[in-house]
Amino acid sequence: MPLAANADATVTRPSSAWTGWGQWLALVTMTLDHLARYAMPDAWHMGWIDSSLGRIAFPLFAAMVAWHGLFNTRDPLRYARRVLVIGLIAQVPYALMPREADGLILNICFTLSLGLIGGAWLQGLPGRLANDTTTTRRVAAEGLGALAVWALAGQVVEYGHLGLLMIPFYMLAMRSLHSAGSGLHERLTSIAAALPVLVTAGLMNSSGMAKAVTVATCLAALLLAAGAHRLSPRVPVQMPRRLWLAWYPAHFAAIALWLGLT
Known part of the structure; x- marks a missing residue:
C-alpha cells in the first residue's frame, strides 16, 4: 500500500518507520490466525492463537491504514480504492474458507476501505462546515448517508459495525494525540x-x-501517535511491495488449495 506526501498542511508529518515493523507483524499474526482457524485440525489444539496472537492483526492493520490515511497520503479515497481492489481479488478464496455462519461475508479489506472513507469524511467535516458554500442541510444529508452505509455494510463485512468504526476513531485519536501541546487541557x-x-x-x-x-x-x-514514533528505528528488511499487496489474497488461495487437497 503505497505512501504519498501528506497534503494537509495543518498536520505535521510524523515518522512512519514503525509501519515497516507493523507490516511484518500484521502479516505474520494474521497468517497464524488463519492457519489455526481454517487449516489446522482441532486435534492440534491451536485455538489459543485465535484469542491471542490472532487478535493483533486487525487493530494493527486498521492502525496502519488510519496512519497513512491521516499523515501520508494526498488522497485517502484513492488509497481506500486500492485497499478495496485487494479485497475484491481476495474475496473468492476468502469465501472458500469454512465457516459456521451462512450468508455473504466480505473480507477485512472491505472493512478497512469503508472505514478509511468514513474517517476521511469525518476529518474533512470541520472544513466543510466552515465553508460558506456548504449548507447545513447538505452536511446533514451526508451524515445520514454515512450512517445508512455503516448500518448496512456492518451486517456483511468482517468485524461488523464495530470494525467499521476503528479507523475513524483511530484517525480522531491519532490526530489529537499527535498535535496535542503540553498544556493540561490539550492533554486531557x-x-x-x-x-x-x-x-x-x-x-x-x-x-x-x-x-x-x-x-x-x-x-x-x-x-x-503521541510521540513514540520518534523512537522506532527503520526495519532492517523492508517488506517488498509486491509481497505486501499480494499476500492477503495469496494466502487465502493457498489455504483453500490445501483444504481442497486434504
Missing part, C-alpha cells in the same frame, strides 16, 4: 479522543484474553 482532550477506539476494541471480542490483546495493540498504536 487528546486522552478523551483516544477513549472511543479503545472502548470499541474492547467490545469487539468476547474472551478476556482477546480483549486484552486487542486493546493493548490499539494502545501501542496510540502511543506511537
Whole structure:
C-alpha cells in the first residue's frame, strides 16, 4: 500500500518507520490466525492463537491504514480504492474458507476501505462546515448517508459495525494525540479522543484474553501517535511491495488449495 506526501498542511508529518515493523507483524499474526482457524485440525489444539496472537492483526492493520490515511497520503479515497481492489481479488478464496455462519461475508479489506472513507469524511467535516458554500442541510444529508452505509455494510463485512468504526476513531485519536501541546487541557482532550477506539476494541471480542490483546495493540498504536514514533528505528528488511499487496489474497488461495487437497 503505497505512501504519498501528506497534503494537509495543518498536520505535521510524523515518522512512519514503525509501519515497516507493523507490516511484518500484521502479516505474520494474521497468517497464524488463519492457519489455526481454517487449516489446522482441532486435534492440534491451536485455538489459543485465535484469542491471542490472532487478535493483533486487525487493530494493527486498521492502525496502519488510519496512519497513512491521516499523515501520508494526498488522497485517502484513492488509497481506500486500492485497499478495496485487494479485497475484491481476495474475496473468492476468502469465501472458500469454512465457516459456521451462512450468508455473504466480505473480507477485512472491505472493512478497512469503508472505514478509511468514513474517517476521511469525518476529518474533512470541520472544513466543510466552515465553508460558506456548504449548507447545513447538505452536511446533514451526508451524515445520514454515512450512517445508512455503516448500518448496512456492518451486517456483511468482517468485524461488523464495530470494525467499521476503528479507523475513524483511530484517525480522531491519532490526530489529537499527535498535535496535542503540553498544556493540561490539550492533554486531557487528546486522552478523551483516544477513549472511543479503545472502548470499541474492547467490545469487539468476547474472551478476556482477546480483549486484552486487542486493546493493548490499539494502545501501542496510540502511543506511537503521541510521540513514540520518534523512537522506532527503520526495519532492517523492508517488506517488498509486491509481497505486501499480494499476500492477503495469496494466502487465502493457498489455504483453500490445501483444504481442497486434504
